Amino acid sequence: MVELPIILMELANMLVFIIVVLALNLMAGYAGIPNLGMALFVYIGAFAVAGLSVRFAIILVNILNPDFIEMMRVTPPYKYAVGESSILDIILFKVTDPAVNRHLVPELNSIIGDSIPLSIMILTFILASAIALGATLGLIVSFTAVRLREDYLAIVLLAFSEMLVQVFFAQVDWVAGGRYNTWALTPWPQKLSQSLGNLLPSGVKPELFIGLIVAIILAITTLIYTERIANSPMGRVLRAMRDDDLALTSYGRDIAKIRLKVMMVGSSIAALAGVVYVLSVQPVVKATDYTRVTWTFIPWAMMILGGIANNWGVIIGAVIVYIGRKLIEILAPPAFTTILSLIGVEVTGATIDIVKAVTVNILVGVIIILVLYLKPEGIVPEKPSKTLPRKTLNSLIEKFRGSSS
Amino acid sequence: MPILSIDFLINGLASGAALALLCLGLTLTYMTTRVPNFAHATIAVVGAVVTLLLLDWVYIGLRGGAVYYTLYIVAPILSALIAGLLALTIYIAILRPLSKKGIGIIGLMIATFALDIIINNILTLILHLTPSKYIGKLIGASVKGYGVLVYIPILDVNIYLSRLLLPIIAVILTISLHLYMTRTKFGIAMRASIENPQLAKALGINVDLVYAISWFLSGSLAGLAGSFLAFEFPGINPAIAYLYIVSIFAGSILGGLSSMYGALAGGLVVGVSEVLIPVMIQNIYYTITGSIIDIIRYQKFISLLIIIIVLLVAPQGLAGVSWRNLLARVVRVG
Amino acid sequence: MSLLTVEGLNAGYGKFHILFDISLNIEEKEILAIVGPNGSGKSTLLKAITGIADVYSGRITFKGSDITRLPPHVKARMGLAYLPQTNNVFTNLSVWENLKMAAYTLDESIARDRIEEVLSYYPMLRSRLGFKARSLSGGERQILALAMTLIRKPEIIMLDEPTANLAPIIAKDLLKKIQALREDLGKTIILVEQNAKAALEISDKALLLVSGRIEYSGFASKLLADTELSRKYLGLR
DSSP states (O other): OOOHHHHHHHHHHHHHHHHHHHHHIIIIIITOOOOOOHHHHHHHHHHIIIIIHHHHHHHHHHHHSTTHHHHHTTSTTHHHHHTTOOHHHIIIIITTSHHHHHHHHHHHHHHHHHOHHHHHHHHHHHHHHHHHHHHHHHHHHHHTTTTSOHHHHHHHHHHHHIIIIIIIIHHOHHHHOTTSOEEOOOOOOHHHHHHHHHHSOTTOOHHHHHHHHHHHHHHHHHHHHHHHHHHSHHHHHHHHHHHOHHHHHHTHHHHHHHHHHHHHHHHHHHHHHHHHHHHHTOOEEOGGGSOHIIIIIHHHHHHHHHOTTOHHHHHHHHHHHHHHHHHHHHHHHHHHHHHHHHTTOOOOHHHHHHHHHHHHHHHHHHHHHHHHHHOTTOSSOOOOOOSSOHHHHHHHHHHHHHHHO | OOSSOHHHHHHHHHHHHHHHHHHHHHHHHHHHHOOOOTTHHHHHHHHHHHHHHHHHHHOOSOTTSHHHHHHHHHHHHHHHHHHHHHHHHIIIIIIHHHHHTTOOHHHHHHHHHHHHHHHHHHHHHHHHHSOOSSSSOSSSOOSOOSOOEEEETTTTEEEEHHHHHHHHHHHHHHHHHHHHHHHSHHHHHHHHHHHOHHHHHHTTOOHHHHHHHHHHHHHHHHHHHHHHHHHHOSSOOTTHHHHHHHHHHHHHHHHTSSOHHHHHHHHHHHHHHHHHHHHHHHHHHHHHHSSOOOOGGGTTHHHHHHHHHHHHHOTTHHHHSOHHHHHHHHHHHO | OOSEEEEEEEEEETTEEEEEEEEEEEOTTOEEEEEOSTTSSHHHHHHHHHTSSEEEEEEEEETTEEOTTOOHHHHHHHTEEEEOSSSOSOTTSBHHHHHHHHTTTSOHHHHHHHHHHHHHHSHHHHTTTTSBGGGSOHHHHHHHHHHHHHHTOOSEEEEEOTTTTOOHHHHHHHHHHHHHHHHHHOOEEEEEOSOHHHHHHHOSEEEEEETTEEEEEEEHHHHHHOHHHHHHHHOOO
């Protein structure tokens, strides 16, 4: 029997994908920006919760308790790693050192948990920095190619994402942990966790529950927001610009601006999804885990399957792909163990893990190509653009019907 | 410590030659069918895997023996053939039908993106499940490889034979491709179809065949470049393609994505820079400060920088620069 | 029997009906000028005959056989050559390579002879053989395009505004060369022209199209002399 905490965590994880897909749909579906660099924006949100906010937290804590960093130099286990480093050195370089980070984050978490103002400040910082980092990166990355054809934009986004996540963040150890794990802060007040802990069924961690709530709120907000953009005059401009190259050349400048704007909005939403992912699903952050397969390729498959430029469609696509992927991961190992032992290959845990991942990736890829071939508009096709919002239109129709009958 | 040693120059040249061939292939299919092929690096890895499997299969402890040297001819040809057929299949079985159904450029691009991941995962599976006879395992780093080191007395260096061969083969290929494109009727027809498919069709040129051949050529050039990689690295991790594709795009964008010669030049520049610039920086840093900085693992950043600079300064790439005007201006100033 | 006849032709592109009830005929070694204001459907008429535009109804016969629904390349093989207004040469290929491509479907020895023939007919091209078509002047490019057409020995040559974007003197010279195709080689020519006066001066017959309908069909000289029509639609005098 699958346990409740696992179900809740999977639910939170699925919501994260829904948020990512909604952001992707805003950029690729409505605005025609083929964002092949989604992984970067999700990762940058994760970085905001881990590497970045730890530094903010240690500064805050040091302000409240001026000896905090000083004490690190002499107390084990920190003193072995920190030694005689200066305060700036510690804040900049040592907090991500695994020997320090492993102990520092739980300690900071308990200090933050004890003080409600502190946890509010940390939470605000996390959200604000994720939005700011996402928007800034979205702007910088797309700036290079925003005036060029979509394929150039796709190449640039992919290049930035691979280079920054898989080379810069994954290799430069001090910025975000690099080759080592870093731990994320949990900015929830202890009192909240405790009172929740008494209410929740046993086994369900309060952090997971809060994370899930945040995920639900963010998913709904994102849906409402992207729906509003899609049905606004700007949404119509976006679609016009996506469908017509001529519009692009004749209004070149404005369209570059609109594209940049959409990139900033979409990237910050993706970054917030990264925050939620870390807060509810995976508190251990390592850049190499944020691969293009998980965070770019799978969201694209979800969007294409569900129906490009239809928010409800892409949500359905996300749910189908997510559940399908889980089912394969559960069902594949026993099936493959049988097959592999039949063909006489020695089956180890590592082999099964690889077979599992490979199966999922291949199937997701096949789905993309099949959908493009058989039903390019996806399960739920794009709605024709209406001049009036649907509600107004419906009420008008009602009125006419009422008056005629 | 000298700024550059001869073996680094040869390494740079080999890396440049490999990238030039890859950029040439990517640019070729972009010019004909207008699809940026995100699976191109993985197709190169297919070539590498074919060679690796072949080496592992026939290797009989005769490293350096006559049988072994013939593999330096057989393996690249076989790899090129298989990778070429794969690329051709991708075009005929997937991209062309999609394009005929009216799928636009973004859709086709995503299809290649998906194919990249599909093929890459199949390769991972093959390498994991194939037991290696001699080198422990075929995926990831293992201790000994199949490459032959050659001692060059004049330069007093040991160099992998594959690294010496690759630039030579790249030059031979470039010359023969140039002759093919300018001297044969079908080569000229290829150039004609690239420039003006409508007119070419009206004159009775089979443009579809030209497109198919460009995909085959593109795939075999990639397979060939990948094959030489397999001689150097004992175990191959197909995931390297995910980073390598960025270098291929960098070289092709630098080349302008609109000319075969631009692609060759762009690939050469990017490939050589990726090897030599970090080494040069490291050496300069060493002479100034006396300490060593480890920056070679960031070498791929050069590709990203090149993409950014080209797109901001001259989005048409090398092919778009009016060399005659530039030269005239330089001469006038000089 | 006329070489080419068009009867009751209705044509356009998809939903856009452009030509209404067009009829014309042309005899061997005649020059027919199709003139009229901008957007009157002159180019569409050529494209409908060639098979590029959509024919809704009507009949096109060539040497007595119905060719209305044949695809463009079959018509080309039968001897109907169509020369588009732009992109009619490969600019990145040399003059020689362009000619070679024009002879693509011919046997090697025939191709060589035909190329030799057009080179002696247009000696200017011989001095440019190695140059990229990109480096030719506008007039030279049109001559190259003409030469490429001649290689396949068509009976009817249909030209879509060959003198557009050319300087007046060069345009006049090109029209003379087009006229010479009939005199020297016995070709039949259909010419769509913006420059009505010059075109009518070298033509036998004329067709005046206005908004997709025939306004005048008959001798070219008569249309030139008709002050009212030529003032109203052709901007002459």
